[in-house]
Amino acid sequence: MALSTHDKGRVSIEHGEEGKSCEKMTLCVPGQTKTSNAKELTQEDLDKLGSERALVSDFKQMKLEKDAQKNWDLFYKRNTTNFFKDRHWTTREFEELKAFREFESQRLVLLEAGCGVGNCIFPLLEEDLTIFVYACDFSPRAVEFVKQNPLYCPERCCAFQCDLTKDDLIENVPKESVDVVTLIFVLSAVHPNKMTQVLENISRVLKxxxxVLFRDYGLHDHAMLRFKSGSKLGENFYVRQDGTRSYFFSREFLAQLFEEAGFQSVTNDYVLRETVNKKEGLCVPRVFLQSKFTKPAQTHS
Known part of the structure:
Protein backbone atom coordinates (compact mmCIF):
# COMPACT_ATOMS: atom_id res chain seq x y z
CA MET A 1 0.00 0.00 0.00
CA ALA A 2 1.40 3.39 -0.99
CA LEU A 3 1.84 5.99 1.74
CA SER A 4 0.66 9.57 1.42
CA THR A 5 3.11 12.36 2.20
CA HIS A 6 1.40 12.81 5.57
CA ASP A 7 1.70 9.09 6.34
CA LYS A 8 5.37 9.06 5.36
CA GLY A 9 5.99 11.88 7.80
CA ARG A 10 4.16 10.02 10.56
CA VAL A 11 5.96 6.74 9.93
CA SER A 12 9.36 8.40 9.73
CA ILE A 13 8.82 10.10 13.10
CA GLU A 14 7.93 6.75 14.64
CA HIS A 15 10.86 4.87 13.08
CA GLY A 16 13.55 7.44 12.51
CA GLU A 17 15.86 9.67 14.43
CA GLU A 18 16.51 13.06 12.97
CA GLY A 19 17.49 11.11 9.88
CA LYS A 20 14.67 10.49 7.41
CA SER A 21 11.82 12.83 8.19
CA CYS A 22 9.09 13.86 5.80
CA GLU A 23 10.31 16.18 3.05
CA LYS A 24 8.57 19.11 4.77
CA MET A 25 10.36 18.49 8.07
CA THR A 26 13.53 20.50 8.62
CA LEU A 27 15.59 21.30 11.68
CA CYS A 28 13.97 24.13 13.59
CA VAL A 29 17.18 25.37 15.17
CA PRO A 30 20.80 24.47 14.46
CA GLY A 31 22.47 22.09 16.88
CA GLN A 32 20.93 20.46 19.88
CA THR A 33 20.76 20.64 23.65
CA LYS A 34 22.30 18.04 25.95
CA THR A 35 20.94 17.65 29.44
CA SER A 36 20.96 15.18 32.32
CA ASN A 37 17.30 15.87 33.03
CA ALA A 38 14.36 14.12 31.40
CA LYS A 39 12.02 16.21 29.27
CA GLU A 40 9.29 17.95 31.24
CA LEU A 41 5.81 16.83 30.24
CA THR A 42 2.71 18.95 29.75
CA GLN A 43 -0.46 18.04 31.62
CA GLU A 44 -1.85 16.70 28.33
CA ASP A 45 1.17 14.41 27.97
CA LEU A 46 0.82 13.22 31.58
CA ASP A 47 -2.87 12.49 31.08
CA LYS A 48 -2.16 10.53 27.91
CA LEU A 49 0.57 8.42 29.48
CA GLY A 50 -1.55 7.87 32.59
CA SER A 51 -4.44 6.56 30.52
CA GLU A 52 -2.31 3.88 28.79
CA ARG A 53 -2.67 1.11 31.34
CA ALA A 54 -3.84 -1.71 29.07
CA LEU A 55 -1.02 -3.77 27.59
CA VAL A 56 -0.95 -5.81 24.40
CA SER A 57 -1.98 -9.41 25.17
CA ASP A 58 0.66 -11.99 26.12
CA PHE A 59 -0.22 -14.01 23.01
CA LYS A 60 0.41 -11.06 20.70
CA GLN A 61 3.59 -10.14 22.58
CA MET A 62 4.95 -13.66 22.08
CA LYS A 63 4.06 -13.50 18.39
CA LEU A 64 5.81 -10.14 18.01
CA GLU A 65 8.94 -11.60 19.61
CA LYS A 66 8.79 -14.66 17.34
CA ASP A 67 8.23 -12.52 14.22
CA ALA A 68 10.73 -9.77 15.11
CA GLN A 69 13.22 -10.67 12.40
CA LYS A 70 10.51 -11.12 9.78
CA ASN A 71 8.99 -7.73 10.61
CA TRP A 72 12.32 -5.93 10.24
CA ASP A 73 13.04 -7.81 7.03
CA LEU A 74 9.68 -6.64 5.67
CA PHE A 75 10.53 -3.09 6.75
CA TYR A 76 13.66 -3.17 4.57
CA LYS A 77 11.76 -4.87 1.75
CA ARG A 78 9.27 -1.96 1.70
CA ASN A 79 11.77 0.84 2.18
CA THR A 80 14.96 -0.64 0.64
CA THR A 81 17.79 1.87 1.22
CA ASN A 82 15.58 4.95 1.05
CA PHE A 83 14.25 5.36 4.60
CA PHE A 84 17.13 6.71 6.70
CA LYS A 85 19.59 9.37 5.65
CA ASP A 86 23.33 8.70 5.85
CA ARG A 87 24.68 9.62 9.27
CA HIS A 88 27.39 12.13 8.52
CA TRP A 89 27.11 13.44 12.09
CA THR A 90 28.74 10.47 13.84
CA THR A 91 32.31 11.77 13.81
CA ARG A 92 31.06 15.16 15.01
CA GLU A 93 29.11 13.68 17.90
CA PHE A 94 31.58 10.90 18.75
CA GLU A 95 35.15 12.23 18.56
CA GLU A 96 36.40 8.77 19.58
CA LEU A 97 35.96 7.70 15.97
CA LYS A 98 38.91 9.97 15.19
CA ALA A 99 40.76 10.35 18.48
CA PHE A 100 40.84 6.73 19.66
CA ARG A 101 44.04 5.92 17.79
CA GLU A 102 47.39 6.06 19.57
CA PHE A 103 49.06 7.08 16.28
CA GLU A 104 47.68 8.42 12.99
CA SER A 105 48.32 5.36 10.82
CA GLN A 106 46.77 2.94 13.33
CA ARG A 107 43.87 1.00 11.85
CA LEU A 108 40.75 1.56 13.92
CA VAL A 109 38.56 -1.54 14.17
CA LEU A 110 34.88 -0.77 14.58
CA LEU A 111 31.79 -2.90 15.08
CA GLU A 112 28.51 -1.39 13.88
CA ALA A 113 25.99 -3.45 15.87
CA GLY A 114 22.71 -3.19 13.98
CA CYS A 115 24.05 -1.65 10.77
CA GLY A 116 20.78 -1.48 8.82
CA VAL A 117 21.62 -0.72 5.19
CA GLY A 118 24.90 1.01 6.05
CA ASN A 119 23.84 4.61 6.72
CA CYS A 120 26.52 4.91 9.40
CA ILE A 121 29.35 2.76 8.07
CA PHE A 122 29.65 4.02 4.50
CA PRO A 123 30.17 7.68 5.46
CA LEU A 124 32.85 6.46 7.89
CA LEU A 125 34.55 4.31 5.24
CA GLU A 126 34.61 7.29 2.87
CA GLU A 127 35.95 9.67 5.51
CA ASP A 128 38.52 7.37 7.13
CA LEU A 129 40.61 5.29 4.74
CA THR A 130 42.30 3.32 7.54
CA ILE A 131 39.19 2.12 9.39
CA PHE A 132 38.02 -1.51 9.29
CA VAL A 133 34.35 -2.14 10.02
CA TYR A 134 32.49 -5.24 11.15
CA ALA A 135 28.80 -4.68 10.43
CA CYS A 136 25.93 -6.90 11.51
CA ASP A 137 22.16 -6.70 11.43
CA PHE A 138 19.14 -8.74 12.50
CA SER A 139 17.68 -8.50 8.98
CA PRO A 140 19.28 -10.67 6.24
CA ARG A 141 17.82 -8.28 3.66
CA ALA A 142 19.54 -5.28 5.27
CA VAL A 143 22.88 -7.13 5.22
CA GLU A 144 22.43 -7.86 1.52
CA PHE A 145 21.82 -4.17 0.85
CA VAL A 146 25.11 -3.42 2.63
CA LYS A 147 26.99 -5.95 0.52
CA GLN A 148 25.45 -4.57 -2.70
CA ASN A 149 26.59 -1.01 -1.92
CA PRO A 150 29.33 0.12 -4.37
CA LEU A 151 31.43 1.25 -1.39
CA TYR A 152 31.41 -2.23 0.16
CA CYS A 153 34.88 -3.74 0.06
CA PRO A 154 35.68 -7.02 1.88
CA GLU A 155 39.20 -5.74 2.59
CA ARG A 156 37.70 -2.89 4.64
CA CYS A 157 34.32 -4.19 5.79
CA CYS A 158 32.83 -7.49 6.90
CA ALA A 159 29.01 -7.61 6.97
CA PHE A 160 27.05 -10.53 8.41
CA GLN A 161 23.59 -11.40 9.72
CA CYS A 162 23.34 -11.72 13.48
CA ASP A 163 20.70 -11.86 16.20
CA LEU A 164 22.61 -10.06 18.94
CA THR A 165 20.39 -11.61 21.63
CA LYS A 166 21.53 -15.17 20.87
CA ASP A 167 24.15 -15.42 18.07
CA ASP A 168 27.69 -15.23 19.46
CA LEU A 169 29.56 -12.38 17.77
CA ILE A 170 32.81 -14.29 18.24
CA GLU A 171 31.74 -16.54 15.35
CA ASN A 172 32.42 -13.59 13.02
CA VAL A 173 34.55 -11.17 15.05
CA PRO A 174 37.75 -12.19 16.90
CA LYS A 175 37.53 -11.98 20.68
CA GLU A 176 38.57 -8.60 22.14
CA SER A 177 39.62 -7.26 18.71
CA VAL A 178 37.32 -4.23 18.39
CA ASP A 179 38.31 -0.70 19.45
CA VAL A 180 34.89 0.96 19.16
CA VAL A 181 31.32 -0.35 19.00
CA THR A 182 28.54 1.85 17.65
CA LEU A 183 25.09 1.01 18.95
CA ILE A 184 22.89 3.60 17.23
CA PHE A 185 19.08 3.26 17.23
CA VAL A 186 19.40 -0.51 17.72
CA LEU A 187 18.94 -1.50 21.36
CA SER A 188 15.47 0.10 21.41
CA ALA A 189 14.26 -2.60 18.98
CA VAL A 190 15.23 -5.38 21.42
CA HIS A 191 12.93 -6.71 24.14
CA PRO A 192 14.07 -5.15 27.46
CA ASN A 193 14.55 -8.61 28.98
CA LYS A 194 17.21 -9.37 26.35
CA MET A 195 19.11 -6.08 26.30
CA THR A 196 21.74 -7.23 28.82
CA GLN A 197 22.47 -10.28 26.62
CA VAL A 198 23.18 -7.93 23.70
CA LEU A 199 25.63 -5.88 25.77
CA GLU A 200 27.40 -8.97 27.12
CA ASN A 201 27.72 -10.26 23.55
CA ILE A 202 29.28 -6.97 22.45
CA SER A 203 31.64 -6.97 25.41
CA ARG A 204 33.20 -10.27 24.32
CA VAL A 205 34.57 -8.76 21.09
CA LEU A 206 35.47 -5.33 22.52
CA LYS A 207 39.05 -4.76 23.66
CA VAL A 212 30.62 1.74 23.11
CA LEU A 213 29.06 4.79 21.42
CA PHE A 214 25.31 4.78 22.02
CA ARG A 215 22.45 6.87 20.62
CA ASP A 216 18.79 5.90 20.76
CA TYR A 217 15.28 7.04 21.63
CA GLY A 218 14.97 8.90 24.92
CA LEU A 219 12.16 8.91 27.43
CA HIS A 220 9.18 11.06 26.38
CA ASP A 221 10.34 11.48 22.80
CA HIS A 222 7.61 12.73 20.44
CA ALA A 223 7.32 9.27 18.86
CA MET A 224 6.57 7.77 22.29
CA LEU A 225 3.84 10.30 23.05
CA ARG A 226 2.01 9.76 19.76
CA PHE A 227 1.49 6.00 20.09
CA LYS A 228 -2.21 5.21 20.14
CA SER A 229 -4.09 3.01 22.58
CA GLY A 230 -3.36 -0.68 22.05
CA SER A 231 0.34 -0.14 21.25
CA LYS A 232 1.86 -0.50 24.71
CA LEU A 233 3.89 -3.65 25.42
CA GLY A 234 5.31 -2.63 28.79
CA GLU A 235 6.87 0.31 30.59
CA ASN A 236 8.31 2.64 27.90
CA PHE A 237 7.98 -0.18 25.32
CA TYR A 238 5.64 0.04 22.30
CA VAL A 239 4.79 -1.67 19.02
CA ARG A 240 4.40 0.19 15.73
CA GLN A 241 1.76 -0.59 13.13
CA ASP A 242 4.26 -2.60 11.08
CA GLY A 243 5.05 -4.91 14.01
CA THR A 244 8.48 -3.46 14.80
CA ARG A 245 8.98 -2.41 18.40
CA SER A 246 10.63 0.49 20.18
CA TYR A 247 11.81 1.12 23.72
CA PHE A 248 12.36 4.65 25.06
CA PHE A 249 15.32 4.91 27.43
CA SER A 250 15.82 6.81 30.65
CA ARG A 251 19.38 7.64 31.69
CA GLU A 252 19.01 5.57 34.83
CA PHE A 253 17.75 2.44 33.06
CA LEU A 254 20.48 2.62 30.41
CA ALA A 255 23.24 3.10 32.98
CA GLN A 256 21.96 0.12 34.94
CA LEU A 257 21.93 -2.07 31.82
CA PHE A 258 25.53 -1.28 30.94
CA GLU A 259 26.74 -1.62 34.52
CA GLU A 260 25.13 -5.06 34.78
CA ALA A 261 27.04 -6.06 31.63
CA GLY A 262 30.34 -4.90 33.17
CA PHE A 263 30.74 -1.49 31.51
CA GLN A 264 31.59 1.85 33.08
CA SER A 265 29.78 5.08 32.18
CA VAL A 266 31.73 7.90 30.53
CA THR A 267 28.87 10.19 29.47
CA ASN A 268 25.11 9.63 29.50
CA ASP A 269 22.87 12.55 28.47
CA TYR A 270 19.54 13.36 26.89
CA VAL A 271 19.74 15.15 23.55
CA LEU A 272 16.88 17.54 22.85
CA ARG A 273 16.14 18.61 19.28
CA GLU A 274 13.23 20.18 17.47
CA THR A 275 11.98 19.70 13.93
CA VAL A 276 9.39 21.92 12.34
CA ASN A 277 6.76 21.43 9.66
CA LYS A 278 6.84 24.90 8.13
CA LYS A 279 3.76 24.33 6.00
CA GLU A 280 1.60 23.33 8.96
CA GLY A 281 3.44 25.40 11.57
CA LEU A 282 4.09 22.41 13.83
CA CYS A 283 7.18 22.05 16.01
CA VAL A 284 8.07 18.46 16.93
CA PRO A 285 10.25 17.89 20.02
CA ARG A 286 12.62 14.93 19.76
CA VAL A 287 14.41 13.32 22.69
CA PHE A 288 17.37 10.98 22.24
CA LEU A 289 19.84 9.48 24.67
CA GLN A 290 23.50 9.84 23.71
CA SER A 291 26.03 7.99 25.81
CA LYS A 292 29.48 6.46 25.98
CA PHE A 293 30.43 3.41 28.00
CA THR A 294 33.84 1.80 28.33
CA LYS A 295 34.94 -1.75 28.99
CA PRO A 296 37.34 -1.65 31.97
CA ALA A 297 40.96 -2.16 31.00
CA GLN A 298 41.42 -4.46 33.97
CA THR A 299 38.83 -7.10 34.80
CA HIS A 300 38.79 -8.84 38.15
CA SER A 301 37.54 -12.36 38.58
Missing amino acids: PGGI
Missing part, protein backbone atom coordinates in the same frame (compact mmCIF):
# COMPACT_ATOMS: atom_id res chain seq x y z
CA PRO A 208 39.64 -3.93 27.33
CA GLY A 209 39.62 -0.14 27.38
CA GLY A 210 37.39 -0.08 24.28
CA ILE A 211 34.28 2.07 24.09
Whole structure:
Protein backbone atom coordinates (compact mmCIF):
# COMPACT_ATOMS: atom_id res chain seq x y z
CA MET A 1 0.00 0.00 0.00
CA ALA A 2 1.40 3.39 -0.99
CA LEU A 3 1.84 5.99 1.74
CA SER A 4 0.66 9.57 1.42
CA THR A 5 3.11 12.36 2.20
CA HIS A 6 1.40 12.81 5.57
CA ASP A 7 1.70 9.09 6.34
CA LYS A 8 5.37 9.06 5.36
CA GLY A 9 5.99 11.88 7.80
CA ARG A 10 4.16 10.02 10.56
CA VAL A 11 5.96 6.74 9.93
CA SER A 12 9.36 8.40 9.73
CA ILE A 13 8.82 10.10 13.10
CA GLU A 14 7.93 6.75 14.64
CA HIS A 15 10.86 4.87 13.08
CA GLY A 16 13.55 7.44 12.51
CA GLU A 17 15.86 9.67 14.43
CA GLU A 18 16.51 13.06 12.97
CA GLY A 19 17.49 11.11 9.88
CA LYS A 20 14.67 10.49 7.41
CA SER A 21 11.82 12.83 8.19
CA CYS A 22 9.09 13.86 5.80
CA GLU A 23 10.31 16.18 3.05
CA LYS A 24 8.57 19.11 4.77
CA MET A 25 10.36 18.49 8.07
CA THR A 26 13.53 20.50 8.62
CA LEU A 27 15.59 21.30 11.68
CA CYS A 28 13.97 24.13 13.59
CA VAL A 29 17.18 25.37 15.17
CA PRO A 30 20.80 24.47 14.46
CA GLY A 31 22.47 22.09 16.88
CA GLN A 32 20.93 20.46 19.88
CA THR A 33 20.76 20.64 23.65
CA LYS A 34 22.30 18.04 25.95
CA THR A 35 20.94 17.65 29.44
CA SER A 36 20.96 15.18 32.32
CA ASN A 37 17.30 15.87 33.03
CA ALA A 38 14.36 14.12 31.40
CA LYS A 39 12.02 16.21 29.27
CA GLU A 40 9.29 17.95 31.24
CA LEU A 41 5.81 16.83 30.24
CA THR A 42 2.71 18.95 29.75
CA GLN A 43 -0.46 18.04 31.62
CA GLU A 44 -1.85 16.70 28.33
CA ASP A 45 1.17 14.41 27.97
CA LEU A 46 0.82 13.22 31.58
CA ASP A 47 -2.87 12.49 31.08
CA LYS A 48 -2.16 10.53 27.91
CA LEU A 49 0.57 8.42 29.48
CA GLY A 50 -1.55 7.87 32.59
CA SER A 51 -4.44 6.56 30.52
CA GLU A 52 -2.31 3.88 28.79
CA ARG A 53 -2.67 1.11 31.34
CA ALA A 54 -3.84 -1.71 29.07
CA LEU A 55 -1.02 -3.77 27.59
CA VAL A 56 -0.95 -5.81 24.40
CA SER A 57 -1.98 -9.41 25.17
CA ASP A 58 0.66 -11.99 26.12
CA PHE A 59 -0.22 -14.01 23.01
CA LYS A 60 0.41 -11.06 20.70
CA GLN A 61 3.59 -10.14 22.58
CA MET A 62 4.95 -13.66 22.08
CA LYS A 63 4.06 -13.50 18.39
CA LEU A 64 5.81 -10.14 18.01
CA GLU A 65 8.94 -11.60 19.61
CA LYS A 66 8.79 -14.66 17.34
CA ASP A 67 8.23 -12.52 14.22
CA ALA A 68 10.73 -9.77 15.11
CA GLN A 69 13.22 -10.67 12.40
CA LYS A 70 10.51 -11.12 9.78
CA ASN A 71 8.99 -7.73 10.61
CA TRP A 72 12.32 -5.93 10.24
CA ASP A 73 13.04 -7.81 7.03
CA LEU A 74 9.68 -6.64 5.67
CA PHE A 75 10.53 -3.09 6.75
CA TYR A 76 13.66 -3.17 4.57
CA LYS A 77 11.76 -4.87 1.75
CA ARG A 78 9.27 -1.96 1.70
CA ASN A 79 11.77 0.84 2.18
CA THR A 80 14.96 -0.64 0.64
CA THR A 81 17.79 1.87 1.22
CA ASN A 82 15.58 4.95 1.05
CA PHE A 83 14.25 5.36 4.60
CA PHE A 84 17.13 6.71 6.70
CA LYS A 85 19.59 9.37 5.65
CA ASP A 86 23.33 8.70 5.85
CA ARG A 87 24.68 9.62 9.27
CA HIS A 88 27.39 12.13 8.52
CA TRP A 89 27.11 13.44 12.09
CA THR A 90 28.74 10.47 13.84
CA THR A 91 32.31 11.77 13.81
CA ARG A 92 31.06 15.16 15.01
CA GLU A 93 29.11 13.68 17.90
CA PHE A 94 31.58 10.90 18.75
CA GLU A 95 35.15 12.23 18.56
CA GLU A 96 36.40 8.77 19.58
CA LEU A 97 35.96 7.70 15.97
CA LYS A 98 38.91 9.97 15.19
CA ALA A 99 40.76 10.35 18.48
CA PHE A 100 40.84 6.73 19.66
CA ARG A 101 44.04 5.92 17.79
CA GLU A 102 47.39 6.06 19.57
CA PHE A 103 49.06 7.08 16.28
CA GLU A 104 47.68 8.42 12.99
CA SER A 105 48.32 5.36 10.82
CA GLN A 106 46.77 2.94 13.33
CA ARG A 107 43.87 1.00 11.85
CA LEU A 108 40.75 1.56 13.92
CA VAL A 109 38.56 -1.54 14.17
CA LEU A 110 34.88 -0.77 14.58
CA LEU A 111 31.79 -2.90 15.08
CA GLU A 112 28.51 -1.39 13.88
CA ALA A 113 25.99 -3.45 15.87
CA GLY A 114 22.71 -3.19 13.98
CA CYS A 115 24.05 -1.65 10.77
CA GLY A 116 20.78 -1.48 8.82
CA VAL A 117 21.62 -0.72 5.19
CA GLY A 118 24.90 1.01 6.05
CA ASN A 119 23.84 4.61 6.72
CA CYS A 120 26.52 4.91 9.40
CA ILE A 121 29.35 2.76 8.07
CA PHE A 122 29.65 4.02 4.50
CA PRO A 123 30.17 7.68 5.46
CA LEU A 124 32.85 6.46 7.89
CA LEU A 125 34.55 4.31 5.24
CA GLU A 126 34.61 7.29 2.87
CA GLU A 127 35.95 9.67 5.51
CA ASP A 128 38.52 7.37 7.13
CA LEU A 129 40.61 5.29 4.74
CA THR A 130 42.30 3.32 7.54
CA ILE A 131 39.19 2.12 9.39
CA PHE A 132 38.02 -1.51 9.29
CA VAL A 133 34.35 -2.14 10.02
CA TYR A 134 32.49 -5.24 11.15
CA ALA A 135 28.80 -4.68 10.43
CA CYS A 136 25.93 -6.90 11.51
CA ASP A 137 22.16 -6.70 11.43
CA PHE A 138 19.14 -8.74 12.50
CA SER A 139 17.68 -8.50 8.98
CA PRO A 140 19.28 -10.67 6.24
CA ARG A 141 17.82 -8.28 3.66
CA ALA A 142 19.54 -5.28 5.27
CA VAL A 143 22.88 -7.13 5.22
CA GLU A 144 22.43 -7.86 1.52
CA PHE A 145 21.82 -4.17 0.85
CA VAL A 146 25.11 -3.42 2.63
CA LYS A 147 26.99 -5.95 0.52
CA GLN A 148 25.45 -4.57 -2.70
CA ASN A 149 26.59 -1.01 -1.92
CA PRO A 150 29.33 0.12 -4.37
CA LEU A 151 31.43 1.25 -1.39
CA TYR A 152 31.41 -2.23 0.16
CA CYS A 153 34.88 -3.74 0.06
CA PRO A 154 35.68 -7.02 1.88
CA GLU A 155 39.20 -5.74 2.59
CA ARG A 156 37.70 -2.89 4.64
CA CYS A 157 34.32 -4.19 5.79
CA CYS A 158 32.83 -7.49 6.90
CA ALA A 159 29.01 -7.61 6.97
CA PHE A 160 27.05 -10.53 8.41
CA GLN A 161 23.59 -11.40 9.72
CA CYS A 162 23.34 -11.72 13.48
CA ASP A 163 20.70 -11.86 16.20
CA LEU A 164 22.61 -10.06 18.94
CA THR A 165 20.39 -11.61 21.63
CA LYS A 166 21.53 -15.17 20.87
CA ASP A 167 24.15 -15.42 18.07
CA ASP A 168 27.69 -15.23 19.46
CA LEU A 169 29.56 -12.38 17.77
CA ILE A 170 32.81 -14.29 18.24
CA GLU A 171 31.74 -16.54 15.35
CA ASN A 172 32.42 -13.59 13.02
CA VAL A 173 34.55 -11.17 15.05
CA PRO A 174 37.75 -12.19 16.90
CA LYS A 175 37.53 -11.98 20.68
CA GLU A 176 38.57 -8.60 22.14
CA SER A 177 39.62 -7.26 18.71
CA VAL A 178 37.32 -4.23 18.39
CA ASP A 179 38.31 -0.70 19.45
CA VAL A 180 34.89 0.96 19.16
CA VAL A 181 31.32 -0.35 19.00
CA THR A 182 28.54 1.85 17.65
CA LEU A 183 25.09 1.01 18.95
CA ILE A 184 22.89 3.60 17.23
CA PHE A 185 19.08 3.26 17.23
CA VAL A 186 19.40 -0.51 17.72
CA LEU A 187 18.94 -1.50 21.36
CA SER A 188 15.47 0.10 21.41
CA ALA A 189 14.26 -2.60 18.98
CA VAL A 190 15.23 -5.38 21.42
CA HIS A 191 12.93 -6.71 24.14
CA PRO A 192 14.07 -5.15 27.46
CA ASN A 193 14.55 -8.61 28.98
CA LYS A 194 17.21 -9.37 26.35
CA MET A 195 19.11 -6.08 26.30
CA THR A 196 21.74 -7.23 28.82
CA GLN A 197 22.47 -10.28 26.62
CA VAL A 198 23.18 -7.93 23.70
CA LEU A 199 25.63 -5.88 25.77
CA GLU A 200 27.40 -8.97 27.12
CA ASN A 201 27.72 -10.26 23.55
CA ILE A 202 29.28 -6.97 22.45
CA SER A 203 31.64 -6.97 25.41
CA ARG A 204 33.20 -10.27 24.32
CA VAL A 205 34.57 -8.76 21.09
CA LEU A 206 35.47 -5.33 22.52
CA LYS A 207 39.05 -4.76 23.66
CA PRO A 208 39.64 -3.93 27.33
CA GLY A 209 39.62 -0.14 27.38
CA GLY A 210 37.39 -0.08 24.28
CA ILE A 211 34.28 2.07 24.09
CA VAL A 212 30.62 1.74 23.11
CA LEU A 213 29.06 4.79 21.42
CA PHE A 214 25.31 4.78 22.02
CA ARG A 215 22.45 6.87 20.62
CA ASP A 216 18.79 5.90 20.76
CA TYR A 217 15.28 7.04 21.63
CA GLY A 218 14.97 8.90 24.92
CA LEU A 219 12.16 8.91 27.43
CA HIS A 220 9.18 11.06 26.38
CA ASP A 221 10.34 11.48 22.80
CA HIS A 222 7.61 12.73 20.44
CA ALA A 223 7.32 9.27 18.86
CA MET A 224 6.57 7.77 22.29
CA LEU A 225 3.84 10.30 23.05
CA ARG A 226 2.01 9.76 19.76
CA PHE A 227 1.49 6.00 20.09
CA LYS A 228 -2.21 5.21 20.14
CA SER A 229 -4.09 3.01 22.58
CA GLY A 230 -3.36 -0.68 22.05
CA SER A 231 0.34 -0.14 21.25
CA LYS A 232 1.86 -0.50 24.71
CA LEU A 233 3.89 -3.65 25.42
CA GLY A 234 5.31 -2.63 28.79
CA GLU A 235 6.87 0.31 30.59
CA ASN A 236 8.31 2.64 27.90
CA PHE A 237 7.98 -0.18 25.32
CA TYR A 238 5.64 0.04 22.30
CA VAL A 239 4.79 -1.67 19.02
CA ARG A 240 4.40 0.19 15.73
CA GLN A 241 1.76 -0.59 13.13
CA ASP A 242 4.26 -2.60 11.08
CA GLY A 243 5.05 -4.91 14.01
CA THR A 244 8.48 -3.46 14.80
CA ARG A 245 8.98 -2.41 18.40
CA SER A 246 10.63 0.49 20.18
CA TYR A 247 11.81 1.12 23.72
CA PHE A 248 12.36 4.65 25.06
CA PHE A 249 15.32 4.91 27.43
CA SER A 250 15.82 6.81 30.65
CA ARG A 251 19.38 7.64 31.69
CA GLU A 252 19.01 5.57 34.83
CA PHE A 253 17.75 2.44 33.06
CA LEU A 254 20.48 2.62 30.41
CA ALA A 255 23.24 3.10 32.98
CA GLN A 256 21.96 0.12 34.94
CA LEU A 257 21.93 -2.07 31.82
CA PHE A 258 25.53 -1.28 30.94
CA GLU A 259 26.74 -1.62 34.52
CA GLU A 260 25.13 -5.06 34.78
CA ALA A 261 27.04 -6.06 31.63
CA GLY A 262 30.34 -4.90 33.17
CA PHE A 263 30.74 -1.49 31.51
CA GLN A 264 31.59 1.85 33.08
CA SER A 265 29.78 5.08 32.18
CA VAL A 266 31.73 7.90 30.53
CA THR A 267 28.87 10.19 29.47
CA ASN A 268 25.11 9.63 29.50
CA ASP A 269 22.87 12.55 28.47
CA TYR A 270 19.54 13.36 26.89
CA VAL A 271 19.74 15.15 23.55
CA LEU A 272 16.88 17.54 22.85
CA ARG A 273 16.14 18.61 19.28
CA GLU A 274 13.23 20.18 17.47
CA THR A 275 11.98 19.70 13.93
CA VAL A 276 9.39 21.92 12.34
CA ASN A 277 6.76 21.43 9.66
CA LYS A 278 6.84 24.90 8.13
CA LYS A 279 3.76 24.33 6.00
CA GLU A 280 1.60 23.33 8.96
CA GLY A 281 3.44 25.40 11.57
CA LEU A 282 4.09 22.41 13.83
CA CYS A 283 7.18 22.05 16.01
CA VAL A 284 8.07 18.46 16.93
CA PRO A 285 10.25 17.89 20.02
CA ARG A 286 12.62 14.93 19.76
CA VAL A 287 14.41 13.32 22.69
CA PHE A 288 17.37 10.98 22.24
CA LEU A 289 19.84 9.48 24.67
CA GLN A 290 23.50 9.84 23.71
CA SER A 291 26.03 7.99 25.81
CA LYS A 292 29.48 6.46 25.98
CA PHE A 293 30.43 3.41 28.00
CA THR A 294 33.84 1.80 28.33
CA LYS A 295 34.94 -1.75 28.99
CA PRO A 296 37.34 -1.65 31.97
CA ALA A 297 40.96 -2.16 31.00
CA GLN A 298 41.42 -4.46 33.97
CA THR A 299 38.83 -7.10 34.80
CA HIS A 300 38.79 -8.84 38.15
CA SER A 301 37.54 -12.36 38.58
